[in-house]
Amino acid sequence: MEKKNIDWSNLGFGYIQTEKRFVSNYKDGAWDEGVMTEDATVVISECAGVLQYAQTIFEGMKAYTTEDGHIVVFRPDLNASRMADSARRLQMPVFPEDKFVEAVVKTVEANTAYVPPYGSGASLYLRPYMFGSNPVIGVKPATEYQFRIFATPVGPYFKGGVKPLTLKVSDYDRAAPNGTGHIKAGLNYAMSLHAIVTAHEEGYDENMYLDAATRTKVEETGGANFLFVTKDNKVVTPKSDSILPSITRRSLMYVAKEYLGLEVEEREVGIDEVKDFAECGLCGTAAVISPVGKIVNHGEEICFPSGMEKMGPITQKLYDTLTGIQMGRMEAPEGWIKVIC
Ligand code: PLP
Numbered sequence: 001m002e003k004k005n006i007d008w009s010n011l012g013f014g015y016i017q018t019e020k021r022f023v024s025n026y027k028d029g030a031w032d033e034g035v036m037t038e039d040a041t042v043v044i045s046e047c048a049g050v051l052q053y054a055q056t057i058f059e060g061m062k063a064y065t066t067e068d069g070h071i072v073v074f075r076p077d078l079n080a081s082r083m084a085d086s087a088r089r090l091q092m093p094v095f096p097e098d099k100f101v102e103a104v105v106k107t108v109e110a111n112t113a114y115v116p117p118y119g120s121g122a123s124l125y126l127r128p129y130m131f132g133s134n135p136v137i138g139v140k141p142a143t144e145y146q147f148r149i150f151a152t153p154v155g156p157y158f159k160g161g162v163k164p165l166t167l168k169v170s171d172y173d174r175a176a177p178n179g180t181g182h183i184k185a186g187l188n189y190a191m192s193l194h195a196i197v198t199a200h201e202e203g204y205d206e207n208m209y210l211d212a213a214t215r216t217k218v219e220e221t222g223g224a225n226f227l228f229v230t231k232d233n234k235v236v237t238p239k240s241d242s243i244l245p246s247i248t249r250r251s252l253m254y255v256a257k258e259y260l261g262l263e264v265e266e267r268e269v270g271i272d273e274v275k276d277f278a279e280c281g282l283c284g285t286a287a288v289i290s291p292v293g294k295i296v297n298h299g300e301e302i303c304f305p306s307g308m309e310k311m312g313p314i315t316q317k318l319y320d321t322l323t324g325i326q327m328g329r330m331e332a333p334e335g336w337i338k339v340i341c
């Protein structure tokens, strides 16, 4: 299929409407077959569950063009199972995991003209989401839902590509113990908007959230997990029940151990020990791995030895290996790459 006339290399992380998206409806206890539609609008009751009580969840993944010209998606089965976990926590019906992957395939197939070419640095971002669509006025779950997947071509999440970021330790909490931090619920992002706008106004790129109970442990940012590298090259990532189990982070920990032979640790990380790390990065589908150069904790500046000009050496190796796997330059572990065409 002929590609769209888009300046792929200069894309930011924004929404570009494409022609086709997937939609399926849940009613009377069952999902319908689902269809591809050209209708990019959603018409729902003024009293829909999503509008009144924020009953909405989402996912994010990317389709890439590989070096040999195939279009692939990275580990969509893990997005399917995480979305199922999100649905259960918000008392929504699970969209069957096999049907989720099928719908991803259909959405990419219908949008191949928007999959950026190999080497452009861009990708096709896929956004599956689900929301309560029927009227709900007492506080209770909706009985009707819509599941959709749209696609939009994107460039880097952070402006400036791979230039190290400056973060602020936020005074706001992202997620409560036993709350919803571990699922991808829209409400987790709504509550982060004031915090991120404030951080941007103060000149920071992102917030570092601490655990809400003690405010002593590193959690994550508004849209990515943390990875740290110790001075003796160990890769450390925070363990917490209130952060999103990032698919990128889980993949990177595997890559660090199995491809790069590094020691890896998933454990609680105290804010007090952050100053001792050699490198820091944010990882996620949108962020890929974005290096962090500086974190400001209420006046205390933590500057990583990797500096403000480029990624640290281990972060760079992790980045090269993960993107090498995603773009087909390196052999992927079994089941990681779903070939679409
Ligand atoms: N943490 C949060 C809060 C996120 O929104 C995301 C993005 O999906 C991530 C982490 C990274 O997760 P993943 O690597 O699965 O995209």
Ligand code: COI
Pocket: 059, 060, 061, 222, 223, 224, 284, 285, 286, 287
């Ligand atoms: C993703 O990485 O897919 C996300 O959903 C993060 C979001 C902040 C864009």
